[in-house]
Amino acid sequence: MTDTQRQLKFSQAINEALDLSLGADPNVYVIGLGVPDPTGVFGTTSGLQQKHGAGRVYDMPISESAVTGVVLGSALVGARPVMAHMRLEFAMVAIDQIVNQAAKWHYMFGGQATAPMVLRMIVGRGWGQGPQHSQSLHSWFAHIPGLKVVMPATPHDAKGLLVAAVEDDAPVVFIEHRWLYGIHGAVPEGLYRVPLGVPNLMRRGGDVTLVASSFMTLEAMRAAGVLGGQGIEADVIDLRTLNPLDDTLILESVHRTGRLVVCDQATYTAGFAGEIVSRVTEKAFGALKAPPVRVTLPDAPTPTTRALSNYYYPGVGHIVAAARRTLGLPYEDPTASIGPADRLDIPDTSFTGPF
The missing domain is CATH 3.40.50.920 (Rossmann fold)
Structure with missing residues (x-):
């Protein structure tokens, strides 16, 4: 099997990007709710603390606003933090730190200050999640000058975009859909980058x-x-x-x-x-x-x-x-065939990739 044919799940690609970034730069650290837990944020952070130590991969208290401020402060003095919010909504309590602070420092100080931080936010749907845990507010963040917003769709891009985001000097909002974690696709070994901004x-x-x-x-x-x-x-x-x-x-x-x-x-x-x-x-x-x-x-x-x-x-x-x-062609009502047994809020088990 050639390098380009190596198959990884989306979650494994995220994990590998974090592992390689931690290994390549001692200023990188990973923090977030559940990061060192056995489930490891849907498997994306599993094993990282055991390999890189509790001083670089660690949990955080349930105080997103305060910890996001700490993460920003560390970024301003040379660190490259990757912070995981288990839900996008959890980051909303830290909007001041993200929108009014992190996004503005480079501009306010005439390019002499940078805030190289990655904010991972998980979106997606599922029965029981409801109005406060299933929102996808990416257009909010894309609207903010100074923030970069990334939304990968494949394991290859998840790894390459995350590596590029960690190395970028701007704050990056990195949004992952939880239904993607189980799909698989070709992912090269080693460090590689997918440039931000290119479809x-x-x-x-x-x-x-x-x-x-x-x-x-x-x-x-x-x-x-x-x-x-x-x-x-x-x-x-x-x-x-x-x-x-x-x-x-x-x-x-x-x-x-x-x-x-x-x-x-x-x-x-x-x-x-x-x-x-x-x-x-x-x-x-x-x-x-x-x-x-x-x-x-x-x-x-x-x-x-x-x-x-x-x-x-x-x-x-x-x-x-x-x-x-x-195309001016006739089309069917897509809801006409929905039956009482349908569950469109759970992943299709055949939907595994590669794509």
Whole structure:
């Protein structure tokens, strides 16, 4: 088996990126709730404390605001901390430290100060999680000048983007969807970097452009497979990074296809999908053959019950319908086939990759 064929799970790729970063730079340390626990933050930090010591990999008290401040202070004097928030919502109590402090130091001090810190935030859904533990507020953070926002979709990119984030001198919000931890894919050995800000063309086609990030990228890939069976070939572009974002690849694709569907795991209003639609309409309006379509969550809090969840989360059927709509073709209501036994709030066991 060649190096490029070595298969790792998404969680293992994160773990390997942290392990290599800790080994490469003594200024790197890892901190967070449950980091040294047997489950190791869904397996992403397992074994790191045993290998690198309790002085560089350790737990923290349930005081996210205070500890984020400590992490920021250490970054300002030379450390490169990686802080894990088990849920994105846990980071919300530290918004002042993240938004008003970490994101601003480099600018306020004329480039003479840096805050090289990575804030891992876990998003995702699942029965019983509800409105306060399943939000995906990536567009919040992408809106803040001074913050970089990363959302990997594959094990290869998870490792390469995390290594690049740890080495970056800016604060980086690194968002992981918990349904991705079990997927697998080719991951090279050793240190390598995926540059922040550069999207990836996952699949090439000439009929419609599908743009997505994180878990929705894999849904877009599956949708592209369905569309291919219907004679419709789709470009699938994984954003990988929301801020910074080089939109060259997206614009080139739309110039070829003339049609755009943006898939986002946030709400319709003020979500990041709207940013992509805006850029395309500003820079490639003449290339569009149909209005762009957004496939997003509805403008409502995340539900807890199975009955509501089945109609809340968009999936493959919604993306297929949106693509056919841009082509002026008939499409089915993606919710019409949902039955009482469906559980769209739990991962599809066949959804393991590689992608």
